[in-house]
Each structure stands twice: as C-alpha cells, then as structure tokens.
Amino acid sequence: MLDQLERHAGNLAPYTELRLHNNYQTRVTMAGGVLVANEAGTTGGVSARSYQDGAFGFASLPSLSDDDVPAVLGRAADNASLVQRKTGTSKGDLPEAGAGHGSYDYRSPKAAVSAADRVEFVRAVDAYLRGAHPDLLNIDVTLSTLSIEKGLATSTGASTYSFVPRTIMVVQLHYQTDDGPVMIYDVFGGFGEAQEHLEGLEKVKPGLEQLYGELRDKASGVYAEPGYHDVVMGPDLAGILAHEAIGHTCEADLVLAGSVAGDHVGDLVASDKVTLVDFAGRGPDGGGGIAISVDDEGTPCRDVTIIENGVLKGFLHNKETARIMDAEPTGNARAFAFHDEPLVRMRNTAIVPGNDKLEDMISSVERGYYLKRATNGQADLTSEFMFGVGCGYEIVNGKLGRGLRDTTVAGVAFDMLKTITMVSDDMTWSHGGMCGKKQMIPVGMGGPAVRCRISLGGRQ
C-alpha cells in the first residue's frame, strides 16, 4: 500500500489525506444448536479528504485501483470547493501536527486459522455447554474476527501502514424462569488474529463455567432496589465508566457542542484517587484492545491524560477541533470503513489502578451491590451517563449475596466520580468494545474496580 500511495503523493495538495483501506471480517454463529452464520467478507476502497479554509470535502470509491485515485482526489477537492463557494467560509489552515510514519503490522506469526477451524471451535464450545448444562434454554456462540488494514499518505508528509486485528467470541446463555427467559453473556478473546486466541476448548472452559454459574445466580436473583446505593463496580464496569461517563464528554467535538466538560478544565471533577487516560498505544500493561500509532489524519498518536488525580486536564482532539480550540492535535481522528471520514474517537481509555484490593472493597460495603459486567452504555453533554448491568450481586454486611436481574446505573459523572473512595490495584480490559458515533468503531476500555455511590434503576 505504501508503494501505491507514494505514486500519488505528488498530487496531494493543498491539504489532502489519501487512504487505502480494507476491513476483513469473518463470522461463525451457532444458535439454538444450528450453524446460522458462516461467512467471510472484505470491504475496501480508496478515500480522500481535502480541506479548504474551514471546509472539508470527502470522496470514496469501492476500488483500490491506481486508476481510481485521481477521480477520488478530484471529487474530494470539488466537494470542499462546493462548500467554499456556497458559504465563503474562511477559517485558516489546520494546525501543524507532525507527520506520522512507519508500518504497524500486528499479523500473527502463527499459521492462519482455517474456516473449518473456526466452525469446529464454535461447535466445540456449543457442544460442551449443551453436554455439561442440559438445563440451559438456549445457547448462542458467535466467533467473529475483524482486521483493519490502512495505508495513509497526506499532503503534510505522513506516510503510514497498519494492520490491526481483533478476535472475539460472544457466548450468550439463556435460562427459563417462572417469569420468562433470562439471559447472560460474556465476551472472550481480544486483540490479535484468531490463531492467537483459538487455543483449544480447555482454555475457555473455566470462563464458560463461571458464566453458567452467574446465569443461575441471576435467574434466581432479585431486582435492584431503585435509588442511590454504595456500589463496587468491577473492572469491566470501570472501563465503560471511563469510556461513557468521561471519555465522550471530553471528546473535543462534543466540548464544542456544549459539553459541560468545557467549563471545568483545571477543576476538581473527581476524587483524587482518579486518574483517567486515553492511551494511544495498548496501555500501561500492554492489554488494550486496539493499537493505533498514527491516526487517520496522519498525526502521531500520543496519550491524553483526561483526569489526573481528580483534576480535569485535557480533551481528545483532531486537527479541526485543535484549530478551533487553539490546542494540539492528539491523534484521535479515526475512520471505521473506507467510505467513512475520520472523527474524534477514543482509543484505549482507562482509569489507572490504585492501591486497594477488590475483596477489601467488597467487605467495606455494609449494604449495596457488586456490579460485575456491563452491557451497553450512553453518554451525554451534561456528563450524565448510563450503562446497563448484565451481571451483579447484592452486598450484605460485606459479603456477596443474591444475584441481580438486569439493571441500569446512571449518574452525573462529575458528581459520581467524587464519590469514589477506593480503587483496586489490578486492571482489566474489555475485549469487544464497539462505540457508535455516526460510525461504529472498535475501542479499548479498561480499569480497576472502584467503590462509589451511584443510582440504580429497579423495582419497588
């Protein structure tokens, strides 16, 4: 790809990004004991984005042919000119941001996994669960892979290639109760190609057994009491807390749209035990779910400390938000598919571990909840956030009690973060995060467990 881009580098003016882009995907799904999906696919093409005095023009074609590059470059420039002509905008140049270089290829050195291997692994997981737990109402197992390959050249001199793979297996278990079916799921796998993760059934059996136990606890469990409670959020929830509650609120395009974070730079917005970072690489322990070294505007990526010891420090920028806010681009411009323009997106966002032990945190709660795994989440300009909780337990006198049915937690991040009194010394990354903001895109979310006070939705 870099050679091909080099051939067109002389035509990238005045400000233009040229991207060659392939997304490779596979999916195998067993549901209800039947193989309902068994597919592979590639979507790819070329795109260009031009900038003229405050306006962008973007164009893409479903082709990687050299012959199509001039047409895409021309159309992108025409689109930028159209905005200029209709609006007369005059906003000046984009800021200097350095020009990223290099090849970041995360292909596995191991032999590739075949289509038969993928089907066989899913069948083995399904068969194991069916044999070990015939009381399950239904089992769904989906193994999916996504590898994103990009080559980028810009008029500012960036030239870079990347191949970033991810493999995840989602196991969904259903159990019949007197008031209807109850479901639980978990995600296995993470960064890397399938051959890095399909290491045999024995490797995933403990996780499957744990999931089954959690489902039985949930099936016989109770609804949360609505209202504010002392809560220990497990590491899985801390990751989505970092992403939804803070990360989105501190994306600079949302700050420009009115996010309350814009009014609080330099303020104490969280307990001094909270430090939250959007990592450019794979994080301090190397476990982040994605890897990006140069963003899709050609900016070398750098870590962004959003909150340091409770104080709000900075935002996530692309070149345009940096121009408007007189800041430095941080390397957060990302596009999901060849036909998508880069937007301000998070990378690996995490709360940094503290010094407490999870068991001490649970035993410190007289009456409350241990929330173990999240489902989905949403953010807001007000810093009000919510996320669904698919697995949790009561805490009674410092010990785990009955399981919880599905619930939702919500709060105002800049209030709730001040209630954090303990942060565990370990760290976990979620494996399958996909974030929706015009485009879906893989993200990494991680963190330790935190003890806090938060509102739960429930029934009287």
Add this chain to the structure above:
Amino acid sequence: MTVALDPTAGLEIATGAVERAKAAGAEEAKVLHTYTDLFEVNFDTHDVKLVRSAVRDDVEITVYEGRRKGAAKLTGRSHDAIDEAIAGALVSARAGVADPANVLPTEHQPAGSGDGPVEPDADAMVSTVVRHLEQMRDVYPLIRTDSGVYELLSGWSSYADSNGRQQHVRRTAYVVVVTVAAKDGDQTTSLNYTQVMRSDPVEDITSLDPVKQLFDEAMASLRTGSLPDTFVGPVVLAPMALAQLIQVLAGALGGFSLFRKTSPYLDSLGQSIASPGFNLLHRPSELVAADPIDADGFANTDLDVIRDGVLQSYLIDWANSIRLERPRTAGSADLVVEPGDRALDEIISGIDRGILMGRYSGGMPGNNLDFSGVAKNSFLIEKGKVTEPLSETMVAGNFAAALRSVVGISREVVDYGSTRLPWVAVDGITVSGK
C-alpha cells in the same frame, strides 16, 4: 477500474455470480448486489463542515452444498474478485453443519421497481443546509448542533438465485439526522436526536415536524429538576421512546427468538398480548426506509402483527419458517403503531402523577422484556399538566406487561420514514428520582 460503474447493472452482476457459483461446484446459490451512491452534507451549530460523496458496490454470495451453507461478502464486481469470494464461500460451506433451513425458496413475487433520482442536486442540498443554519441563528439561538447530516441515499438492490428468482429495485431516500442540545450560560440539556427519511428533497430542515419537535423539547428542557421520590405509575412514551421499545418487541416476535425459544410470546398467536385498541402493523409500503426486498429475494409486503391487542402474526423470515415449520411472514420489521382517537393533551390531562418520556436511555432489555434505564428528555406530569423537565430520573418495568396496561394512544403521530408512531401512555412503571 470503477470510475464509470454502471449503477443499474446489479441484476446482471447477480445472475452472473450465481452462474459462476454453480460452475464452481455449488449445488445452489443466491446473490444480493447493492449499489449505493451517497451524497451527504454535514453541519454543526454554525457551519457546513464537510461534503461527502461515497459510492458502495457490495456483493453478498451464499452457496449451498448438502444443506450446508457458506457466505462471502465483497466490495466490487470484477470476475476475479467474485470468483475468489465464491471459492471462500464454498470452503465455508464444506466446513459447515447441515441444516434443513439451508435451501432456497421457490415461491416468487416480483417487488415494485421503485423510483427517485440517482444524481443529487449538490448545490441545492448545500443551500438547504445553509438556509437551515441561518434560520437556527434567528429562531433557536440556544440550540447547539453536535452533528447534523442531510443526505441523499440512492441506489439499486438486485437479487438472483439458482431457482431463477430475480428482483431489481430502486432505493432512494433523503435523510436528515440531527443531534442537538440547548445551552444557556452554564445550563446544558441532554443530547437528543432524530432521524427523518423522506422520498422528496427536504426544503426546510428547521420546520420538518420531528426536527422542530426536537428543538422545542430541548428549549423546554433547560433548568431541569430532580424527582424527590419513587413511585409506580403512568409513563407517556413519546414516539422516539416508543420506537426504542418497539424494536425490542419486534425481536421478541421474530422467528429467530421463536426458534431459540427465548421469546416470551411462544404459542401466543391469536391471544391478547396488548390492551384493546393497540395495533402494531408491518407496513413497508408506507415507509420510505423500508427495503422493497429481503435477503432471500422476497418482496416486502404488508402484514398485521397485533390488531386490537391480539397477536395476528409473528415476523418469521424464510430460514426460521423452515426450522419452525410455520409460514414465512416477513423478512424485516417495518413497523407502525396506529394512532388512537384522543389528543395527547387529553391523555395527559387524565394523569394525576406520571412522566412524559422523550427518550429511553437504558440497558439492553432482557428476553422477558424487563427494562431499566434513564428517562431522558423527559418531563414530570402533575395533576393533568406537564410541569418541569427532569434529570437523573430512572424508569423500570416490563414491556410485555406495559403493553397490556396501555391507558392512552394519541391521535397525533410522528412519521420518521423508518417508522410512524403515536404517543402511548402505559401504567405500572417504576419511576425513581435522585
């Protein structure tokens, strides 16, 4: 080389790919080709930010061998690329597991061909957005647009299979999507959004019904209050909130849930599952966003799902119809709820204490349709009147139970193009404040 892609060549591509799959050894094959031409104007509060042109040319190939199937998706239409995809699909099929549902239908009903422009009037579309931004400065100066999109999506869907079934249909929609909040000094409202699809160009974005409602609601939502207590009572679901829960209901009534026995509506056909007067209809003929054909080449036709509270039909696609040994009914869910005969104000006037919920921001509802989430863009109802906007208010309940506790359906409806819904008041929801 794709510079001069013929947008109408989909049927030729699909039939050609079916022949190539058969020649490569597939017992049966089906191919769906979609060509999409997108022209999109992106804007924020003040400016047109980006104009985007994107062409997509996608082929989905499914091959069958010994009741096993494999599928491949690709971008482009070259014979080499299609042959490579077919080879991959055959590998997947041969590695697969037999399922009686892996068979092609023989029944065929041609879909209407559709109409609409293929080329956007780029100048006019940018001018429409520029006019909208000028109007916003005058009429709604406190509204902040996080992201706004006005786009024309046009293209063709073409289907062919080895049973000789063919479809070739146009798809055209003008789409407006806006995500906004109101900000006045240090007061910021929650983000809210709407998406509207129309078959004709939108001349006035600001006055488009769902968009204007969005702006007016945001303006009314500054300076929220907190609910001091928890109560169980009525919630008026605004169309956007209802749309989110209807999607969950559609899943529960779908063939995939029935086959996996995860639906709370197993064996409910002909039974009352909602209050009398509640009508849920699959109406692709009335919705701009509805695809004229489904993934198995069937024409997407109208169907009554719930009539006067009674379940008339499930939403069962081709493969699940075989697994369930039931008739195929619909391969998608293009749903509308029929309006009632009372004005929204009249419904609200009958509520002593409840909330008007603009948007549901919640956890993924469970199989049994339990839900729990935040009532966003919502207002308190007291003694028959909408009073203050709410923040940090949570709702929880069961949507199946709520459907049996409908206490009002408005005669006003909102047409999003993807669905058309009234306001629906349901009882028995737990509402909890700070």
